[in-house]
Amino acid sequence: MxxxxxxxxxxxxxxxxxxxxxxxxxTSVTCNLARYLALKGNKVLILDGDLGMANVDVMMGKRTEHSILDVIDGEKFIEEIIQPIGDSIYLIPGGSGLHELSHLTVYQKQNLLEQVSSLNGYFDYLLIDTAPGIDSNVLYLNAAVNEILVVVNPEPASITDSYALIKVLNKYHKEERFSILCNEVQSEREGLMVFQRLSEVCEKFLCVSLDYKGHIPLDAAMSRASRSQTLILDKSPYAPAAKAIMAVGDKIGADTGLGRAKGGLQFFWEQVLGVA
Ligand SMILES: Nc1ncnc2c1ncn2[C@@H]1O[C@H](COP(=O)(O)OP(=O)(O)O)[C@@H](O)[C@H]1O
Ligand SMILES: [Mg+2]
Incomplete structure (x- = not known):
């Protein structure tokens, strides 16, 4: 590939x-952002880190056979499991392999690191669609990236669980910067309110800075697109949620991540595998 x-x-x-x-x-945000960044001329690699039902491949209307587990098991080379899933968009299916990443033998880690090193220099973005919550594999993935984009919706449980995630990442992984994206809101005002509620608890109890990356309105075109295994950006590019995703993509594109202490593909894998 x-x-x-x-x-x-x-x-x-x-x-x-x-x-x-x-x-x-x-997953909706990951896939649509990938499409938008790719349309703007970038090469995008997605790592599917969720074992849930609605995976990246399903949302993009593709099927994957192999996952990073086959690479860990020494059955495949990384190039063999990476799948093109759209123009300039490539997928590393995580499968259950991601749970294993923190428990690999030294030999397995070295092998995986060597293989992923062969990916250096090809991609402008690596987007990781993580599982929700505070499982250790989620924390490791988040602690290894340039930018942590926390998706939150107006439900109280979503706000409190976002706070819990930010707190654990701050306390145990020393993460201090978080980007916040408010999804499924009725208006820009509601997006800002959700952001403010999250900011308030964070400010009270933690020393972190939150960057507001915008809001995506609750939009039936979004769920319609998922149901038909297409992307809203392709199916209804003029829908309010599609326009909002593009605005988020512009913000993300404007911040190159250069100049940060951590970053890049090699750094990411070294951190995830704990060999740095
Ligand atoms: N802004 C939105 N408006 C309407 N429906 C949405 C919106 N964002 C997500 N959805 C729908 O919510 C459901 C869950 O989204 P998904 O991306 O699979 O969430 P996650 O990956 O966090 O579990 C999907 O059916 C999706 O179409
Ligand atoms: Mg998902």
């Missing part, structure tokens, strides 16, 4: 799309 790609020593900006609670729109 890599032979179709040009390698030009690109710096890969790594972004996790994560949440405290499930079902808040992580």
């Amino acid at each position: 890599l032979e179709n790609l040009k390698r030009n020593k690109k710096y890969t900006k790594t972004i996790s799309i994560t949440s405290g609670k499930g079902g808040v729109g992580k």
